[in-house]
Amino acid sequence: MTGKTFLLSSAFLALTAFAARAESELTVYTAFEADLLERYAAAFNEAHPDIKINWVRDSTGVVTAKLLAEKNNPKADAVWGLAATSLLVLKTEGMLEPYAPAGVDKLDPRFVDSDSPPSWVGVDAWIAAICFNTIEAEKLGLPAPATWEDLTKPEYAGHVVMPNPASSGTGFLDVSAWLQIFGEEKGWDYMDRLHRNIASYTHSGSKPCKMAGAGETVVGVSFEFRGAAAKTEGAPIEVITPSEGLGWDMEAGGIIAGTANLEAAQTLMDWAITPEAMAEYNAGFGVLALPGVAKPVPNYPAGAEPGMIENDFEWAANNRAAILEEWSRRYDNKSEPKS
Template sequence: MRRAASVSGRGGCLATVRRLCARSVLALALLGVAPAAGAERTRLVAYTALEPEQLDPMRRAIEAAVPEVEIAWRRDSTGIITDRMLAERDAPQADLLLGIAATSLLQFEAANLLDPYRPAGVEALRPFFRDPTPPYSWTGMDAYLGVICFNVEVAGRHRITRPSFWRDLTGPALKGRIVMPNPAASGTGYLLVAGWLQTFGEDAGWAYMDALHENVAAYLPSGSAPCQETAAGRAAAGLSLDMRAAAEKAVGAPIDIVVPVDGTGWEAEGFAVVAGRPHLALARRVADWAASREANALYARSFAIVAYPGVSSPGPLYPPHAEARMIRNDLEWMARNRPRILAEWNRRYGAKVRER
């Protein structure tokens, strides 16, 4: 008997030992000790519009902080994710939203798609990044803004003057030499359009976009693509986001980063837990981590403006006056008017949209 027990023990616990093992596992869980390597984890689907290079570091950091979780990213441009979430409202497929435009989160909040959860530690964040409307449902991570990536080599060959104001992009020297994001697909594209409409007024804003359209070669499917096209010399000016411009310049692209003097549109990016999903407790623990100083230090590797004070370090290539040129922006107006604005934009300019 003893030998049989000994042999059986190599393959697992006997009945009595199994009970002891189960109690030990429970005790470790209650103490907050991480499960052993190889233990089964719970898969959480996270919709995101973060840049592809951000995803693996973010996943590893989340899974280190909440070891019971396995993150499965579903990445796309902001507009596509927004439309997908709204289409799935009766049967949501995502557990988490991470790195999603605040204007999209506001739409999801209005549609009752978000879990009303206030993550631990949000009081430490800058007030601007906290959901102002009860019940608290989303939290900001970072902010990004519209800039002009201006290729100085292309400009030199074609005698194009460096722009300082948005109106400078409508001159004849830039005809066919500008690319910008499609606002129906890209959050960066939408913040640019919404910024012009708020800054210039609706009539003057549409008139400006009519003139700009004459010089635009194509509307591209992401916020990064116009700066990448410009960095490669395929355009003279690419309307893009600040941190993509800084990243392209850091690897030697011959571009100037222009933040127009007359102000630029911007967007906040945030996270939320999706309501009605089966693993709310674990998703909320990820949200707690996402509000932490540690998480914000990770965001600060990619963004100059983050929610947690004192952790931002944009680097020497980032325009020092960028934050000061952010317009007085109404995110709720942007969220509420998005369908109307995009319908009108597509009617006027959709013929130049370049698909993926």
């Protein structure tokens, strides 16, 4: 082979390798809020233009059910932005490929699967909170609630909206937290009394806060960053963190076992925990997996992070199906129709 031929061959191989990289493609399932997903996707694309991601987005419950239904014939390569309690279910089913992303040792240990290498890693936390419309409350003479128990008082009848835990990760973190805070018997008793005051159960964790902001309800049980964002946008709400304690979950990611696109999926997981990615999450989230990165979020409630309960994620994941079955049996009659 002449020197010229060798150079041409090398160039051809380099171009072929680049083309192969440029054609890397991933199918990623996510429950990220739609407006935030657009932001995160753009940041990842800028960092890794060689990887094309086909996004499949829905609520936490729908994404989890879809992944479980596809267990024996997976369609996804990776999951990014799904509740840790759902990732733990997938792990139990043997559906996740263990992988330690670069820099995982720098994360808050609460955000990392306990196995080594981990099957999933968290990126940020979202925390239960109440969005309370002050204008509508004043019209009705309703005081601001300070506790979860307050929401069971007769004066709030018909003025409370919360997410359905079977379809919403926010709804599930509420229910699992109440069972942990109050104990199972008292937890179900609490939800029985709360149910009397519920106007409807939504299939989105952010919708109750949006409804409160629009004056469609007085009390929206939702999560802290959605409340902070709504208030920053001018909604007449207070973001309240009940004193008994706050349920929370993490947006987490993992690789689906058996993916044919393992290298690209690992690249996604590596990027998902970088300081650059954390800066994107911080646009809406006040609690991040990487310590020392979070900057203050406008109108973020001071009681959110201190109020986070010591959440038993393993218990919540292991009992998820039974909790949802019991919840649906008792309360599903007030759920809004599924779109």
